[in-house]
Amino acid sequence: MISRYSQITTIAAKEIHDAFRVHLLTLLTGFLILAALVSLSVSAIALHAEYLTYIESRDLLISLGKSAADLAPPAFFPLKLLRGFIEHIEIIGAVLGIVLGYRAAAVERGHSTLALILTRPLSKFTFLSGKLAGNAALITFALAVTFAIGAVALAAISGVGLGVADIYRIIIVFGAACIYVVSFFLLGFALALSIRKLPTALLAAFAIWLALVLIAPQIGDTMDPDNQVAGGVFRTLGVAKPEQIEILKSFKTYETVRDGIEQASPAKHFERFSFAILGIKDIYNGLPIAEVVKERIVDVWSLLAFLVALAGLLFLRPLNLTRLTKE
Amino acid sequence: MTSRSLSIFETARLSAFAAIKIGLRDHTVVLLAALFFAMVLVSAYLGWSATGTVNSIYAKAVPVLQAQGKPVPANPVGDTPPLSLFRNMVTYVALLGALAALVLGHQTVAADRKAGVVPLLFSRPVNRTGIALGKTSAIILAVVAVLAAAGFINALTMLVLPGLSLGGAVWLGLIKFYSVSALYMLAFGLLGAICAAAFKTESMALLIPVTVWLTLTFIVPQITANIGPMAALNPQSANLVAPTGAFFTLTSSILGPISIAESYRYLASSVLEITSGAGTTTTTEGALMTLAIANLALAWAFVFTMKRLDACRSNYRD
Numbered sequence: 352m353i354s355r356y357s358q359i360t361t362i363a364a365k366e367i368h369d370a371f372r373v374h375l376l377t378l379l380t381g382f383l384i385l386a387a388l389v390s391l392s393v394s395a396i397a398l399h400a401e402y403l404t405y406i407e408s409r410d411l412l413i414s415l416g417k418s419a420a421d422l423a424p425p426a427f428f429p430l431k432l433l434r435g436f437i438e439h440i441e442i443i444g445a446v447l448g449i450v451l452g453y454r455a456a457a458v459e460r461g462h463s464t465l466a467l468i469l470t471r472p473l474s475k476f477t478f479l480s481g482k483l484a485g486n487a488a489l490i491t492f493a494l495a496v497t498f499a500i501g502a503v504a505l506a507a508i509s510g511v512g513l514g515v516a517d518i519y520r521i522i523i524v525f526g527a528a529c530i531y532v533v534s535f536f537l538l539g540f541a542l543a544l545s546i547r548k549l550p551t552a553l554l555a556a557f558a559i560w561l562a563l564v565l566i567a568p569q570i571g572d573t574m575d576p577d578n579q580v581a582g583g584v585f586r587t588l589g590v591a592k593p594e595q596i597e598i599l600k601s602f603k604t605y606e607t608v609r610d611g612i613e614q615a616s617p618a619k620h621f622e623r624f625s626f627a628i629l630g631i632k633d634i635y636n637g638l639p640i641a642e643v644v645k646e647r648i649v650d651v652w653s654l655l656a657f658l659v660a661l662a663g664l665l666f667l668r669p670l671n672l673t674r675l676t677k678e
Numbered sequence: 679m680t681s682r683s684l685s686i687f688e689t690a691r692l693s694a695f696a697a698i699k700i701g702l703r704d705h706t707v708v709l710l711a712a713l714f715f716a717m718v719l720v721s722a723y724l725g726w727s728a729t730g731t732v733n734s735i736y737a738k739a740v741p742v743l744q745a746q747g748k749p750v751p752a753n754p755v756g757d758t759p760p761l762s763l764f765r766n767m768v769t770y771v772a773l774l775g776a777l778a779a780l781v782l783g784h785q786t787v788a789a790d791r792k793a794g795v796v797p798l799l800f801s802r803p804v805n806r807t808g809i810a811l812g813k814t815s816a817i818i819l820a821v822v823a824v825l826a827a828a829g830f831i832n833a834l835t836m837l838v839l840p841g842l843s844l845g846g847a848v849w850l851g852l853i854k855f856y857s858v859s860a861l862y863m864l865a866f867g868l869l870g871a872i873c874a875a876a877f878k879t880e881s882m883a884l885l886i887p888v889t890v891w892l893t894l895t896f897i898v899p900q901i902t903a904n905i906g907p908m909a910a911l912n913p914q915s916a917n918l919v920a921p922t923g924a925f926f927t928l929t930s931s932i933l934g935p936i937s938i939a940e941s942y943r944y945l946a947s948s949v950l951e952i953t954s955g956a957g958t959t960t961t962t963e964g965a966l967m968t969l970a971i972a973n974l975a976l977a978w979a980f981v982f983t984m985k986r987l988d989a990c991r992s993n994y995r996d
Contacts, residue, residue: 382889386897390906397904400923435900438907442896450885457881550880551706554781557888558713561773566717569769569911573724576731580754584732587754588739598738605731622908 355477362481363488366455370489375454379447380493386443387501390435395508398432428636429509430517430629436501437625440528441618444494445564448532449556451489452539455482457549465670475670482540483662490532498525519640524625530654531621535560537661544670564618571613576602617657624650683803686811693812694819697786701820704785710778711824717770718828722835725763729755729839759951760844761851764832768946769911771859772895772939775825779863780887782820783870786813787984788880800989810984814977817867818860825856825863855949861969862942866891868976875983894939902930902937910939934960938972941965 353361370376409419459465468478502521506513513521539556546552576599577583585595599606613619623632627647630636635643644651684692701707736753743750790796800806829852836844836852869887877883899905903926934940944960 389897390900393900393904396923396925400926403923435906439896442907443892446888446892453881548706550884553881553884554706554710557777558710561777565773565911566770568908569766570720570724572912573766574727576735580732580758584735584754585739588736588743588751589748590739590742594739594742598735598742601738602731602734 355474358473358477359481359484362478363485366482366485367489369458370451370454370486373454375450376447376489376493379443379450380496383439383443383447383493384497384500386439387436387497388504390439391432391501391504391508394432394435428630429505429511429513430520431631431636432505432509433501433521433629434626434631437524437622437629437631440494440497440531441622442564444528444532445535445560445618447493448490448535448537449539449553449560451486452536452541453543453549453553453556455486455536455540456543456552460543460549469670476666479666483537483665486536486540487529487533490536491529494525494528494532498528516640520628520630523628523640523644527621527624527628527651527654530658531617534617534654534658534661537658537665541661541665541668544665545668563616567612567616568619568622571609571616571619574605574609574612576605614653617654620650620653620657623647624654684805684808686805686808689805689808690812690815693809694815695812697789697813697816698819700789701782701785701816704789707778707782707785710774710781714770714774714778714824715828715831717774718767718831721764721766721770722831724766725835726839728763729758732758760836760848761855761950762952763836763839764855765947765950765952767828767832767855767859768943768950768952771862771946772942773911775859775863776866776891776895777888778824779817779821779867780870780891781884783817783867783872784874784883784887785870786816787871787874788883791874792880796987797989800987806985806987807981810981813871813984814868814980817871818864821860821863821867825860829853829856851949851951855946858942858945858949858966858969861973862938862946865938865969865972865976868973868980872976872980872983875980875987894937898933898937899940902926902933902940910943934964935968936972938969941968945969 409422412419412422459468469475498521502513538559542556543549543552546555572578577585580587624647626632627635627643628640732755733753740750790799832852869890873883873887877886896907896910899910900907941960945962945965948962
């Protein structure tokens, strides 16, 4: 009798082999790397353009005999260039997870091997664990390549070598990205093992992705009272900061609902955590890693809760093989 | 008894009716359309909520400003153009509307391929151009019907909300917004239909157009104007000033003509008066031209793909 561990590693190894054979992983990872590199390069070009504008303005002031002391030079923090990179992981990384999850189920359903596998001395738990282990390894590999290329490109484009602390920060964000993308793998996989028609499962996963990754944060942002008038409602009315805080106290329920909508999005938690760790959000820039992690620990727990909830859905829901046979 | 060959128009009419019936029976299409309507209602609620919140803030700010002896400005709600209440619709059309259209276009062709009727159909004296035109007409009708219903919900919302001045220009603006949205959604409907006719598997036929949509929505705006992926969802981004420099001048002139997502955002935001358009180099005519050319090119590509569809192949795998 083959041990459960051996069964899991065999299934995981087959997943990895299959993923490389059909080039799906290569294509999607390539797309993610391309998007990330475009984002990094464009951010660097924009920063360079900003710097040239500053030099031009400074020289003009000096030529007019005025002081350029009040003209603030553009701030340069290399890790801030990763803003678009993180947003692409949020959007395209989630798509990578969904597609891998869909493929992991579709390949068995399409070849009608799902029922056959489960007639063998192999438990549902072992089968699902093998699939999860193989695809989690693939996702970790794909993200490791993306982050490594991103880090090298960041150093090359910015012309500033990354310090040890910077590399630690990137590794922590890489870990959060793995949890985030594996969660979307679980979503795609669970739906493709539950819904009778495979293309419907893929579209349902995309609809949930749209709602969680793109629509929920956008609704939360739109409901921000200060975003409802161009230029900000308080600025338009000329209300000072202390009075703003006082007025907003009477909108506590409204703010709770707004924050709740944003909190429902795992993408927002990944973004908030990553932006804090990398110092993209100004208030965290320069703070020690431990302090930032402590302050944003709620985002880590939320990402883990999302992962565990989807894993629970996958492992606890019974597999209806009659429903999942090929049409 | 001999069978007569149908004219291109008869073929198109029959093909359009069949495609509409199939679309109405398809749960995925209906589900996505329902989700789109739900977001139309959310957009209406957000418009109502925005008005209510700003009114409440104004009511609380007036005594504060008076106590400080400061001048009390007019309520900003009065300066807000009525159509700007629906600014979220720009995002929902660009996300859900495009995805729903893509699936609808896909289903008009995929249903025939999955049922295995393509070899039978093409063995008859039918005009393939007529079939493609019929399916295109079905996509147009479906997109127009969905958007007309969405427009009706928006119109009701405006009538219910107090304090809005609704002149002829506002209603014309609403019609213009949905006309531009129809052009945008139609482009994705045609793309879905092309991929369903061109690819061997249904998964690839869905995945490829989704990748194209991702590229147009999130990557191209970054290259042409340094608009980040998340910022691209904000209709206000149509008003962002692209960084100066040779790079952005070059990329916007090369990629601008194919950037239908940016063209749509610019046109829709201008019509809803949520942008002055001052920050862009795009013009209304240029953006309209981009959308129109994209639709014509995709329609031609769809006819071409249908003509090239292998009449001997009946299988269309998952």
